[in-house]
Amino acid sequence: MSSLSPTSPPPAQSHALLSYPSPSILLVTLNRPLAMNALPFQAHWDLSELWSWFDDSPTLLVAILTGAGSAFCAGQDLKEVQANRLQPPSQPYLKGRPPSGFGGMSQRKGRKPIIAAVNGVAFGGGFEMCLNCDIVIASPRAQFALPEARRGLYASAGGLPRLVHGAGIQIASEIALTGRSISAEEGIRWLFVNRISKSQETLLEEAITLGREIARLSPDAVIATRGGLRDAHEMAGLEETWARTKERYEKKLYGAPNMLEGLAAFMGKREPKWVVSNL
Incomplete structure (x- = not known):
């Protein structure tokens, strides 16, 4: 961070x-x-x-x-x-x-x-x-x-x-x-x-x-993952839950600095350096 x-x-x-x-x-x-x-x-x-x-x-x-x-x-x-x-x-x-x-x-x-x-x-x-x-x-x-x-x-x-x-x-x-x-x-x-x-x-x-x-995880990933879990807990339909989580987070998450940093850190075998979330 x-x-x-x-x-x-x-x-x-x-x-x-x-x-x-x-x-x-x-x-x-x-x-x-x-x-x-x-x-x-x-x-x-x-x-x-x-x-x-x-x-x-x-x-x-x-x-x-x-x-x-x-x-x-x-x-x-x-x-x-x-x-x-x-x-x-x-x-x-x-x-x-x-x-x-x-x-x-x-x-x-x-x-x-x-x-x-x-x-x-x-x-x-x-x-x-x-x-x-x-x-x-x-x-x-x-x-x-x-x-x-x-x-x-x-x-x-x-x-x-x-x-x-x-x-x-x-x-x-x-x-x-x-x-x-x-x-x-x-x-x-x-x-x-x-x-x-x-x-x-x-x-x-x-x-x-x-x-x-x-x-230690990506702030973006924590917020999006929690959002998906909460959607599943509070909504009845599995397909509806999946679609809502996808709509709320996918475009913002993929290609964002923390995702790119996570992939680069994995490839470089180093610890990621996260930035604050914009989700």
Whole structure:
């Protein structure tokens, strides 16, 4: 890549810490450990702006989402929900979520991949964020749940159809209709967890290593490949999916500087020197 740091500052975050553990990688750490990283409404809007900034930052290619302390994210801050019922907030948007969903993530479309590094409980909206991440790495202590039905609610941030699509109606029904906690091992079996880290302590290191693998690739190829995968996941017909991906990316990708550089590097038996993507 031609530059190693973002060219513009990220939007301010009220409840998350930002860092750059490696060139082209953004690390987002939800930072309400005393509340198990349950998110207030302001955080959804802040994070939505952050993911848009990440997608538009030419030097960033991969993001990692994790939580501070012992939890990944315990869902919505229900204390704030109750307080809003007693006294409506000054800004109406602080009672709801942006179109991109819980944490700006659960309904996010986006251009670039996000890895969830699940260090503890991922309940409610926290689990729904994981279900829309591109890759999920769980620590041995990770727990997943959709407990909304136990509180007279339902998982409304997009997680139900994604869970059915990935795990099947029977498994999704067991998870959502019981509200029970699901272990990382069950997540592996039920296809919403990619891998379990070797230990609690190595989770973030393993997520960053995986991020580096992706970040070494052509930025054009990562964006186009992710787009094709998302089209396949979200559209019904195989032919329609193939045609849409081809229309969106093929002309821009083939003959672009990164493709020519990738071929030249292969022929020259050297590492490619990528430039920022124009996709």
